[in-house]
Amino acid sequence: MRWRRKRRLVRCLAKSRQLSAIQNNTARIRPGDVLLFSTLRNEKIRLPHFLRYYRDLGVDHFLIVDNDSSDGTHEFLSGQKDVSLWHTDRSYRRAAFGVDWLNHLLRKYAHGHWALVVDPDEFFIYPFCDTRPIRALTDWLDNTSVRSFGAMLIDIYPKGPLDQAIYSEGQDPLEIARWFDSGNYTIRKNPTYGNLWIQGGPRARTFFPDNPAKAPALNKIPLVKWNRRYAYVSSTHSLLPRGLNQVYDQWGGEKTSGALLHAKFLHTFAEKAEEELSRGQHYAGSAEYRAYAEQSAASTDLWCQWSEKYINWRQLEILGLMSKGNWA
């Protein structure tokens, strides 16, 4: 395992040459700041709300890798004091789906900081997130000697066909996609890295009913008190050293956990799915995107009468999707 971790770190060093800094405001990072890391491609439409959401939570600095966007992402982000931006036009897939790039930035800038790694369509929810800033969470985790925090991906979707959920720049996606699946998730333990492997949700039931083993993984560990020796292994699903994957309790208790609301399913989804399929840059030969294309994803309605309407984190905690643990 140690060698696997070292290999990761060597890889990320090699891939770091693919990144060129466009705007480097990292000198403004102060000790104790909470940092956010993200890789994106043509997501400008989501950025205004994304930045607002995380600034409101209390994220202090954004470190973003732009994988060759052509929609004006650069222009939008330039001049924002709390954003540092890197550009690359190299292969997302060959950089282990962006992991190498982020591992490099994490190693360089996040040592000793709490780092949140999310995509532009993921919204981090944690217990008391409506009344306590993210710093309250990280301080508490520090106090209780916890180094990593799990947040399961929960797909949220609109009611009606996806192509009719028109999202406009700056809007809160929850206004149009507020529904989620509350209790159809499957869990197993991954013996290699010790993390849990969670599948299910609307994607499993609509796109993978015949091949559930191929359904996308929903387990994520997006918030870590970073150390330069750490490395993400596959997306934010697991990392090394393995102890960091122990975000769950095995003796019957519940550890504190959060959720990532995944607002992927908007009208932009169909275009994205087509583009990603033709680029072939995603996991497992883009099997996920192939499944979407087969089902003419654009007109799919993920909603059903048992769908749950999102209200707040307390609802997720009552439903058993996340837990307060001993944080009160």
Added chain:
Amino acid sequence: MSGLGIVMLAHTALDRAEQVARHWTAAGCPVVIHLDRKVPRRVFNAFRKSLANDPRIRFCKRHTCNWGTWGIVKASQSASEMLLSEFPEVRHAYLTSGSCLPLRPVQELIDYLAQRPRTDFIESATTSDVPWTIGGLDQERFTLRFPFPWKKQRLLFDGYVALQRRLGLVRKIPAGLVPHMGSQWWCLTRQTLTAILQDPDRRMHDRYFRHVWIPDESYYQTLARLYSRRIESRSLTLSKFDFQGKPHVFYDDHLQLLRRSDCFLARKIWPRADRLYQSFLTDGSGAMKRTEPNPGKIDRIFAKAVERRTRGRDGLYMQSRFPRHGNENGLTSNEYSVFQGFAELFEDFQPWLAKVTQSQVHGHLFAPERAEFANGQTMMSGCLTDSAKLRDHDPTGFLTSVIWNTRGERQCFQFGPHDNQAISWLMARDTNAQISVISGAWAVPLFHSNRDFAELRREAARLQKIESEHLDILRSVWTKARVRIWTMAEFVDSPMEPIQTIVNEIGHTPTRHLAEAPRMVDLDGFGRFLQNLKNQGMHPYLMGDFPVEFEPASRRRPARKPYIVQ
């Protein structure tokens, strides 16, 4: 001038410590601050300078404070000595930390103490009486030596403890001392505190407590018992600890709770909880409710949080709770009933059961083609679908999800040897499961089917093998479910008694007799069918003894209304 003096131990969030210190002195209480020696000199000087304009704030000699070590006691000793000698008007000394926050106007606390001039408020209990200790060290924390800090040098700490246990080293507790423990935040009278600090035996006491583990929770608590005339064994500071011995932290959203607690001080406050500091340090409100502290509600909230962390919610499997085999506490969240062979033996069993028990009655949830949800639905609560492939991806997870998603409504489902058997062990081990089996009833649909006999024989052999393995599980010593097994012959002979028992146990029709019985299928010729199987060399034994010319009970006693005398 007031009779209350404050000892404050600070190490971080100095801006908050300063704010609170000024709050104390504004009400006339002198404050002596001890700043952890680990804080750099530069920071210390700046801090001292910022408070220099307040003559009632003093700084004492600094000591290094590691959690659970002697330094903290040393710090409180130095600060107390300074407080008592430099402010002769002090009658009560209150030990606080930099992250303590006064919740009530200071004057109320001063008055409260002035009315109880001889009382020492210090939580103090003998080790055998309290269960709070962390790490299994209760009596041993007084009889072993602990020179290594637990947080920084865990290996040395554990190793040295193990070594002392191995060698049987036991320290002698100084004569006259009875170890007591309690919250480290006390409020002592000048008499008691000076008696402790000026005790001729103090050197001996200090030498002893220096190597006790977590002496800040036992030094004053033990010694106060020697000198105090009146101990009120509770802390005036509201301070709650979680299961790892870490203090719970208060945030802005606790404002109302803290208000209603009526406690004098709370610890520990998140340094960035602006609203709390603002509300409690602006003395304006001064509601002046002269009530005794009542932290009951906060106690409950924190106790629940600890329980959630240590025990969790029964039957929940999720991203941060995935118990190992045997550590589940409860395998499922609710009671449910499993019926095996009933739907085969009775024509209208499902609608009948739903009517009688007022519960959700599914068909064969684990059937090979699809999950047969109640009322022919294709989906159910939690967006579970009837897809067999999705279900068989994780059958036990499917069952626990069904039960979890429908908390509050009892679920019943049919099961049999056709179905996915992967859930057998889960159900058998589950105290929430009520499993009723009519063994061999799977033969009835075969008997009614119009298939080649050779095929029937093969199928019968297969099902019998599966069911017999399932019954072995249900009869194993690990089975915790309420299991009832009848052979089909037994059951057919007097069907109503067992049914009444099962339905009563489900509990929606207490003690009432069933007015209506489910209708049994036609079993004419079933005995002959079994005999034919036997003649083909396949011995169906699970259904019990059916005579070749079998006649069902209902036929023999046609006039009798089925009811049961209990």
